[in-house]
Amino acid sequence: MGLMPRLKLAPSILTADFGRLADEVRAAEAGGADYLHLDVMDGRFVPNITFGPLLVDALRRVTSLPFDIHLMIVEPERHLDAFAETADIINVHIEVSPHINRTLDAIHRLGKKAGVCLNPGTPVSAIEESLPDADQVMVMTINPGWGGQQMIPRQLQKVAAIRRLLVAGGHPGEIEIDGGVKVGNAAACAAAGADVLVCGSSVFNAEAGPGQNLEALRRAITGP
Ligand code: DX5
Ligand code: ZN
Numbered sequence: 584m585g586l587m588p589r590l591k592l593a594p595s596i597l598t599a600d601f602g603r604l605a606d607e608v609r610a611a612e613a614g615g616a617d618y619l620h621l622d623v624m625d626g627r628f629v630p631n632i633t634f635g636p637l638l639v640d641a642l643r644r645v646t647s648l649p650f651d652i653h654l655m656i657v658e659p660e661r662h663l664d665a666f667a668e669t670a671d672i673i674n675v676h677i678e679v680s681p682h683i684n685r686t687l688d689a690i691h692r693l694g695k696k697a698g699v700c701l702n703p704g705t706p707v708s709a710i711e712e713s714l715p716d717a718d719q720v721m722v723m724t725i726n727p728g729w730g731g732q733q734m735i736p737r738q739l740q741k742v743a744a745i746r747r748l749l750v751a752g753g754h755p756g757e758i759e760i761d762g763g764v765k766v767g768n769a770a771a772c773a774a775a776g777a778d779v780l781v782c783g784s785s786v787f788n789a790e791a792g793p794g795q796n797l798e799a800l801r802r803a804i805t806g807p
Pocket of ligand 1: 595596597598620622653725726727728729730731732761762763764781782783784785
């Protein structure tokens with residue numbers, strides 16, 4: 584009987600106060616974040632535009648948290664090198680990766696962990712062939728583009744289905760849930776089989792500061 588590994592929390596800076604971003608990131612780190620989740624958007628794959636490697640490079644000087652880079656961009660394979668110095672995990676979307684096996688391989692050749700993401704409208708079968716090659720599978724529980732949206736609950740069934748496939752195939756990949764994670768649904772995310780929860784507005788925009796918000800999420804998962 585093995586111990587269950589601790590579920591990881593990955594604050595996303597998307598809805599943080601960018602005027603005091605370094606402080607926000609330091610508060611998340613002090614509050615026990617496991618990763619920093621960084622949402623790169625290009626205005627093409629998703630309607631919104633956020634930031635690129637310049638900001639990620641700057642944050643690398645602020646925190647030692649592992650960087651979980653979420654590329655919501657077309658042709659992600661063209662931009663992997665730009666994150667080679669800073670990223671720990673690079674996640675690409677299956678919907679814009681016709682040669683996913685080659686892209687995951689390219690990420691590994693940079694010495695990084697490789698993640699594959701799927702949108703709410705994309706079936707599990709689309710990533711099934713990638714499971715042996717992926718260190719992480721990111722299940723979008725919102726339509727990507729903005730923080731602060733409501734989770735689409737039936738996406739948790741997808742998490743459970745991917746968990747079953749990982750176990751059946753003996754693949755070590757972890758499952759990350761991205762979108763709408765809150766104190767009220769964190770336990771359900773854990774129960775569905777997630778290893779990592781992205782938490783944006785529930786860390787940076789909820790009542791208390793990032794430290795207390797992370798603590799509340801942690802309590803919601805582990806119980807009082
Ligand atoms: C949205 C991003 C998410 C976002 C999550 O497209 O991928 O990482 O920041 O924010 P919340 O937790 O507020 O849904
Ligand atoms: Zn994200």
